[in-house]
Amino acid sequence: MYFSFIYFLKKIYFLFGLLFLLSCSPSEIVAQSALKEVYFPKNVSTTSRTINFQNKQMFKLSDIGVYASNEFQGARLNAFEKLNDSTITVSIEPENVPINNSAYYSFLIWAKEKKDIYLKFEYPSEYKHRYIPKIKTVDGGWQQLNKKNIVKNGNGAIVKLNIDRTPILISAQELATSKDTEKWINGLIAGKEDYARILSAGKSKFNRNIPVLDIYKGSKEKKPIVVLMTRQHPPEVTGFFAYQYFLETILSESELSNTFLENYRVLAFPIINPDGVDLGNWRHNGGGIDLNRDWSIYNQPETRNVATFITNSKNKSDGEIMLGLDFHSTYKDVFYTNKTRSKTTMPNFVGDWFSALEQNIPNYIVNEKSSDSRTPNTKGWFLYGHDAVGITYEIGDSTPKDKIELVGTVSANEMMRILTEYIK
Ligand SMILES: [Zn+2]
Missing domain, CATH: 2.60.40.3120 (Immunoglobulin-like)
Known part of the structure; x- marks a missing residue:
């Protein structure tokens, strides 16, 4: 009697397990097993909260x-x-x-x-x-x-x-919707489809696409990875402009960019919060949450999908994440960096990059604010989750376009030059 009851229980567990497996697509099973939670000193609740919708009229x-x-x-x-x-x-x-x-x-x-x-x-x-x-x-x-x-x-x-x-x-800022962004990336890779691919990292809470560009020349196997993100915070459009100049420079097919892409792989997320952008939100996603506080346990679909995409890409190609740049806007231009450098993938990158910016942009002084992330933002996710260099790249709300273009372009070129030199 006792043994047959155990047998019965085992059978039930087996059936439930089978049902669970059948209910997940193969990609979901990989995704769920690969994504690791990342520890941060101070956690913030990122459980969804109600948002108010405008009456469209x-x-x-x-x-x-x-x-x-x-x-x-x-x-x-x-x-x-x-x-x-x-x-x-x-x-x-x-x-x-x-x-x-x-x-x-x-x-x-x-x-x-x-x-x-x-x-x-x-x-x-x-x-x-x-x-x-x-x-x-x-x-x-x-x-x-x-x-x-x-x-x-x-x-x-x-x-x-x-x-x-x-x-x-x-x-408040120039309008750049999810549709505008998709149009921009389609134009950006036109004629370059053999090495720049537009993929999807999944959907937002309200079912909008989260596009990603996977950029590399030749094989992706073991290529070190650079991650570029933006638009977690919808109104931060000047940061998005810098992101556009930065990515356009990487895809400029200069001798430097070609060499760089033969040696590195770039994963570029041009709009992480498409719901927030299209809803005209001040900061949050469709789940009413600041996504840049959700990089520990990924309660929101946007952070979960992007983190899963990066993790799976890296695991499948056996590549290491070297650098993550996340483009935002605030009152002034500023680079937020982590204080911890020595144990990262590139201990000298921040110093090398910032001196190169000062040398190559006339009268430019880098405004750097440095401290290890406490709350779950991307800068800390790259550091604590990947031992990579994480930088929040902030452009001032009113920084003129010509200056954004100069800083965006030079910072991309200098990043490519420094990273290419590191592997010589
Ligand atoms: Zn921001």
Whole structure:
């Protein structure tokens, strides 16, 4: 009786095990077994939290003949109300709270006839106006609004604008949606498909694609790996611009880039948080979480999928992760580095790279802030999870484009030069 009961239990376990295996696709089984949790000194809860969605609509102030819309990807406008004949209250709210003060907004505005209006930007009291408006007309490019048209008003701002029948976009930063990003990478690798492949790292919470470029020449076997990431934080578009110049330089087919790609493999993630970007979020993903605090136990699908993709790629080609650069924006240009260097894959890289930047960019002084990551961000994930060099590459909110181009291009060239020299 006793033995047959054990036999029965074993049979049940076997059946459950079989069912479990059958319910997973082969790639999921590999993914789940390969991905390791990474220890950080201080953990932050990254269990999903509710986010508030905007009511997508056209706002009509018919009596003063002014209209606005948030009916496009990347928009953020929560309310649009007449205060008096020339002033409109523009209410902007984050997706949830608490949240970092990245008070992002983006909407279309137009009028029945040409007129000057005042937009009174209002935010919840704990947050304040941060971004200088960028304007895009239908036929023109983006332009930053002249600062003389912006007046601080408590935690908000009053912005003077001249509008007419043709809608203009007014946006905290230039709009760069998931669609724009996919279009950019498709153009970027056109004619280079033999060594630059667009793959998918999986889906976001709301089922958007997380693209990845897998770039190398010849065989990928045992090639050391460089990981490039960006857009964990949706409004950080200036960091994305630097990322674009950086990646374009790697794919420039110069003698240096060709040699580099014969010896190294680049995994480039151009949009890690596509839901956040398209929802016009201030910082979080569709799960209401700051993804750059989720690199320990990967509660969110975006971090889990990207970490799994990197781990599987590395394991399959027997390559080592050498360097991870994660592009962001903040108030000023700054490189956040880890203090721990000696036990990493490239103990001298940070020093070598920063002196090369100062030598090759006129009048440029690197602004470095160094400390080992405490909370689960990518910089710490590269260090603690891979003994690799991890750097958060931050561009200022208002750093001019020509400077971003210069720093983005030179930093890519110098990275390729230094890494190529290391293996000589
Ligand atoms: Zn950021």
